[in-house]
Amino acid sequence: MGTAIATSEEPYPLARIGRALVGRNWSERVGIAGLLAFVLAALFAPLLTPYDPIALDLAVGLQPPSLAHPFGTDQLGRDILTRVIFGARIDLQIGAIGVAVPLVIGVLVGLVAAYYGRWTDAIISRIIDVVIAFPFLVLVIAIVAMLGPGLINLYIAVTLVSWVLYARIVRGETLALKARPFVMSARGFGFSDLRIMFRHILPNAVAPAFVFGMSDFVLDVQLGATLSFFGLGVQAPTPEWGLMIAESRNLMLTAPWAVVFPGLAIIALSFFVSLVGDALADNVRGIDAG
Amino acid sequence: MPARDRLTVEDLRVSFARGSLEAVRGVSLTIAPGEAYGLVGESGSGKSLTCRAILGLTPPGAAVSGRITYGTTSLLDVGEEEMERLRGSRIAMIFQDPMASLNPVLTVGEAIAQIVRSHAPMDRAAARRRAVEMMERVGIREAAKRADAYPHQFSGGMRQRILIAMALSARPSLLLADEPTTALDVIVQAEILRLLDRLRREERMSMLFVSHNLAVVANICERVGVMYAGELVEEGPTREVLLDPRMPYTAGLIASMPGPRASGRLRSIAGAPPALHESAGGCRFAPRCPLADDDCRQQRIPLIDVGTHRQARCIRSERVSAMAAPVEPSARPERLASMEQDGA
Amino acid sequence: MVPEPILVAEGVTKSYGSGDALRVFGKRKLASRPALINASLSLMAGETLGIVGESGSGKSTLARNLALLERPDAGKVIFKGEDLTKLPESALRRCRRRIQIIYQDPYVSLNPRMRVGDAIGEVLHVHHLVPRDRITARVRQLLDQVGLPSAAAGRYPADFSGGQRQRICFARALAAEPDVLIADEPVSALDVSIQAQIVNLLMDLRDQLGVAVIFIGHDLELVDFVAPRIAVMLGGMIVEMLPPQTSLDMAKHPYTRALLAAVPSLQARPSVAGEPIAELAGGFPLSGCPFWDRCPYRYDPRCEKETPPLVDVGGGHLLASFYVHSGMAGVSALHT
Numbered sequence: 001m002g003t004a005i006a007t008s009e010e011p012y013p014l015a016r017i018g019r020a021l022v023g024r025n026w027s028e029r030v031g032i033a034g035l036l037a038f039v040l041a042a043l044f045a046p047l048l049t050p051y052d053p054i055a056l057d058l059a060v061g062l063q064p065p066s067l068a069h070p071f072g073t074d075q076l077g078r079d080i081l082t083r084v085i086f087g088a089r090i091d092l093q094i095g096a097i098g099v100a101v102p103l104v105i106g107v108l109v110g111l112v113a114a115y116y117g118r119w120t121d122a123i124i125s126r127i128i129d130v131v132i133a134f135p136f137l138v139l140v141i142a143i144v145a146m147l148g149p150g151l152i153n154l155y156i157a158v159t160l161v162s163w164v165l166y167a168r169i170v171r172g173e174t175l176a177l178k179a180r181p182f183v184m185s186a187r188g189f190g191f192s193d194l195r196i197m198f199r200h201i202l203p204n205a206v207a208p209a210f211v212f213g214m215s216d217f218v219l220d221v222q223l224g225a226t227l228s229f230f231g232l233g234v235q236a237p238t239p240e241w242g243l244m245i246a247e248s249r250n251l252m253l254t255a256p257w258a259v260v261f262p263g264l265a266i267i268a269l270s271f272f273v274s275l276v277g278d279a280l281a282d283n284v285r286g287i288d289a290g
Numbered sequence: 291m292p293a294r295d296r297l298t299v300e301d302l303r304v305s306f307a308r309g310s311l312e313a314v315r316g317v318s319l320t321i322a323p324g325e326a327y328g329l330v331g332e333s334g335s336g337k338s339l340t341c342r343a344i345l346g347l348t349p350p351g352a353a354v355s356g357r358i359t360y361g362t363t364s365l366l367d368v369g370e371e372e373m374e375r376l377r378g379s380r381i382a383m384i385f386q387d388p389m390a391s392l393n394p395v396l397t398v399g400e401a402i403a404q405i406v407r408s409h410a411p412m413d414r415a416a417a418r419r420r421a422v423e424m425m426e427r428v429g430i431r432e433a434a435k436r437a438d439a440y441p442h443q444f445s446g447g448m449r450q451r452i453l454i455a456m457a458l459s460a461r462p463s464l465l466l467a468d469e470p471t472t473a474l475d476v477i478v479q480a481e482i483l484r485l486l487d488r489l490r491r492e493e494r495m496s497m498l499f500v501s502h503n504l505a506v507v508a509n510i511c512e513r514v515g516v517m518y519a520g521e522l523v524e525e526g527p528t529r530e531v532l533l534d535p536r537m538p539y540t541a542g543l544i545a546s547m548p549g550p551r552a553s554g555r556l557r558s559i560a561g562a563p564p565a566l567h568e569s570a571g572g573c574r575f576a577p578r579c580p581l582a583d584d585d586c587r588q589q590r591i592p593l594i595d596v597g598t599h600r601q602a603r604c605i606r607s608e609r610v611s612a613m614a615a616p617v618e619p620s621a622r623p624e625r626l627a628s629m630e631q632d633g634a
Numbered sequence: 635m636v637p638e639p640i641l642v643a644e645g646v647t648k649s650y651g652s653g654d655a656l657r658v659f660g661k662r663k664l665a666s667r668p669a670l671i672n673a674s675l676s677l678m679a680g681e682t683l684g685i686v687g688e689s690g691s692g693k694s695t696l697a698r699n700l701a702l703l704e705r706p707d708a709g710k711v712i713f714k715g716e717d718l719t720k721l722p723e724s725a726l727r728r729c730r731r732r733i734q735i736i737y738q739d740p741y742v743s744l745n746p747r748m749r750v751g752d753a754i755g756e757v758l759h760v761h762h763l764v765p766r767d768r769i770t771a772r773v774r775q776l777l778d779q780v781g782l783p784s785a786a787a788g789r790y791p792a793d794f795s796g797g798q799r800q801r802i803c804f805a806r807a808l809a810a811e812p813d814v815l816i817a818d819e820p821v822s823a824l825d826v827s828i829q830a831q832i833v834n835l836l837m838d839l840r841d842q843l844g845v846a847v848i849f850i851g852h853d854l855e856l857v858d859f860v861a862p863r864i865a866v867m868l869g870g871m872i873v874e875m876l877p878p879q880t881s882l883d884m885a886k887h888p889y890t891r892a893l894l895a896a897v898p899s900l901q902a903r904p905s906v907a908g909e910p911i912a913e914l915a916g917g918f919p920l921s922g923c924p925f926w927d928r929c930p931y932r933y934d935p936r937c938e939k940e941t942p943p944l945v946d947v948g949g950g951h952l953l954a955s956f957y958v959h960s961g962m963a964g965v966s967a968l969h970t
Binding site: 184188 | 698701703726727728729730731733734735737738739742743744745746747748756757760761803806810
């Protein structure tokens with residue numbers, strides 16, 4: 001009867017996530033390890049350093065890297081390593097929330113638009129087209145300028161602009177899936193629209209959105225740094241990498257460590273997240289091929 | 291008249307992933323000059339790869355070994371440059387999906403002319419004339435006008451005709467056809483088969499026709515080879531193989547096709563073909579074979595002669611005729627009769 | 635008392651317009667020939683009807699419209715006496731499960747991220763077909779009915795071969811306890827040796843459950859094997875309907891005979907000679923008989939202008955052809 005069934009890996013259970021953390025090749029492992037390092041550092045920040053990221057100590061200002069201060073100190077005597085570690089909290093948060101909120105909104109909007117089609121899709125698509133027409137950075141800055149500086153306003157601005165990218169991705173996937181027989185079968189069984197959208201279409205449409213989310217994470221971190229650099233994001237004395245670079249930019253020649261280390265942190269985090277994103281992309285392609 | 295050469299394939303092996311996935315396991319066959327040979331098998335049988343290996347068109351990552359000789363040329367040893375010269379001029383190939391083989395930004399006339407000029411020096415006007423001539427030969431009406439059309443403006447069957455025109459434009463002596471009619475509708479398929487048959491005879495070409503459809507092959511090929519799980523399991527003159535199969539798999543295939551006298555249930559073959567990486571000791575069909583016994587499962591079964599120019603990879607071939615439903619002897623008299631007139 | 639047919643299509647017509655954009659602005663351009671034109675047929679409970687057609691014949695469109703997965707532009711679909719085209723979507727949802735479709739490609743007919751058991755169980759759950767605690771047992775029973783082990787329930791579709799996936803599709807369709815099963819080219823994507831298995835399975839299930847079956851295919855011989863009554867479709871229309879007990883040799887429509895002659899067959903069919911039929915160059919003609927530009931017998935001036943009506947030529951044998959109706963030559967003339 002031909003009942004030999006192959007065993008495959010199941011798409012989403014916890015065991016798979018566990019195996020995924022170990023990684024399949026070096027680039028994956030490096031990415032995961034690096035990202036994990038940042039996350040752990042952010043979580044356990046107070047335990048990792050004896051210094052207070054905000055406290056001033058002008059006596060030890062502008063010290064080059066040493067045993068006591070591995071990254072040196074800035075002009076206000078604050079330990080840069082400590083500020084970088086605490087800064088990770090902010091920047092990771094920016095990346096995470098900057099991706100999570102637009103992703104949820106965008107995925108839902110894209111799904112609904114493509115599923116119901118006609119007027120719903122026509123209207124939503126036009127809105128997406130309009131928002132996408134503007135350069136991302138310009139729009140975000142404009143909104144932040146209107147709302148005023150600060151982290152919350154940054155999140156609002158990023159959300160208002162980024163959701164369209166996710167919506168577009170998921171809309172495309174949903175349109176393609178709608179034509180697939182298994183979705184038609186679901187309709188043929190008389191399943192409700194809600195069930196079809198969330199049980200049948202969404203799980204199959206959402207993967208590319210997550211993959212995109214990884215590169216979006218990197219963009220958002222850099223966006224946060226950029227805005228803070230211009231004084232539109234996080235405000236002093238909160239440690240944030242972009243802000244740290246801004247505050248010390250005049251010291252490039254005299255105390256480069258104040259600028260270099262926060263910069264390296266941005267680059268390193270971006271790099272690790274990109275590696276993880278690539279791994280995720282390869283993974284996703286594998287599932288859908290089966 | 292192009293030179294008439296014999297194609298000999300000896301112990302062809304194609305494997306992937308450093309030998310762990312063997313897709314073609316030691317296939318040997320011969321196609322005499324002017325002969326039409328049908329290679330039949332289901333998916334995973336290795337028939338397509340066998341065909342592609344002849345022209346060196348296996349996918350990247352495929353390890354090919356064995357000997358393939360065409361005339362005096364050893365195809366597996368020849369360099370890429372020489373191979374490119376061979377392709378089209380001595381051996382041509384047509385594929386299943388014509389859309390994928392036709393450059394969408396070239397008009398069909400240009401596409402054919404390009405091929406013509408790559409094999410024989412001539413000016414553009416002469417090449418175009420030849421292209422139109424080829425299009426007429428393959429049955430495209432108003433060829434001169436249609437030569438300026440793009441591939442997407444033609445239907446599937448027309449595109450396949452164009453592909454055939456391209457393949458034949460340099461007058462090859464061997465045509466490899468890899469499932470050329472599988473994607474076509476029934477009536478169109480019949481037309482294309484008729485066309486191929488006619489052209490083959492007119493050009494005195496030999497042809498290797500790969501298909502999963504035994505009936506299609508039966509109508510156009512004088513000899514047929516049946517492949518299963520990477521091996522050739524039966525071979526012989528088409529008529530004889532169909533009327534009197536000697537390998538249970540062939541018999542099973544024939545029996546599972548509905549015909550006007552079938553009733554009740556189709557005689558199906560239980561189970562499914564083995565996966566590429568499985569290497570059982572004995573006959574690869576044994577798990578599904580109603581005649582299999584321990585001998586079958588334990589020893590490697592070679593191809594055994596069961597008649598003149600007939601072989602079957604089965605040690606129980608005498609018992610096969612008892613299990614199969616016989617095919618009506620007067621199978622397509624006009625087709626087979628005409629084949630025998632000019633046949634090899 | 636004459637039994638009522640379980641499913642009737644009356645004059646079902648369906649076109650695919652040029653997309654939503656045109657409709658948004660209120661204009662609807664009739665771009666090309668409709669995919670389905672005035673299709674009418676009736677199916678009795680427990681009967682098997684075959685539909686044969688090549689690509690573009692409208693057979694899949696008919697399947698979708700019979701199951702009301704699309705709404706016909708015109709015509710009625712009457713199921714157990716009720717006109718489904720008049721029902722709103724919410725009411726339709728309740729009776730949807732009674733008409734099930736099995737699709738051609740088993741590789742895209744199952745949700746890749748849903749376990750087999752869950753997919754089958756979902757049907758049982760949503761329609762409350764069995765009490766909650768009996769769902770697992772019923773799933774196992776259905777898997778068994780299609781020849782799969784109960785272990786299959788915990789696996790994902792990717793673990794199965796094409797033939798096995800098609801079996802899963804059957805199990806899922808049967809879970810809905812349908813009255814009508816529409817099999818749209820159910821074996822065309824499968825290997826020949828597996829095709830026979832699945833066809834046999836379909837016939838077994840049909841006999842066991844008494845479900846009415848519409849078997850759609852392009853392989854005339856296969857459809858003839860499965861179905862006693864056969865409708866031949868071309869260009870969105872039914873051009874011939876062969877009643878039970880009629881062998882394929884007795885087909886009269888020039889297209890059907892061309893189809894018969896073209897089928898590569900291991901068996902002989904000496905009574906049908908092959909007349910070369912020109913190729914479908916670019917879509918069907920916009921008016922008249924869908925076969926007129928290729929038909930070797932288009933002597934009647936009406937062929938080009940009017941659509942021949944489907945007429946009973948005796949014993950339930952329906953035919954749409956001006957040539958044959960006009961009696962210009964008897965059936966014997968079709969044997970060249």
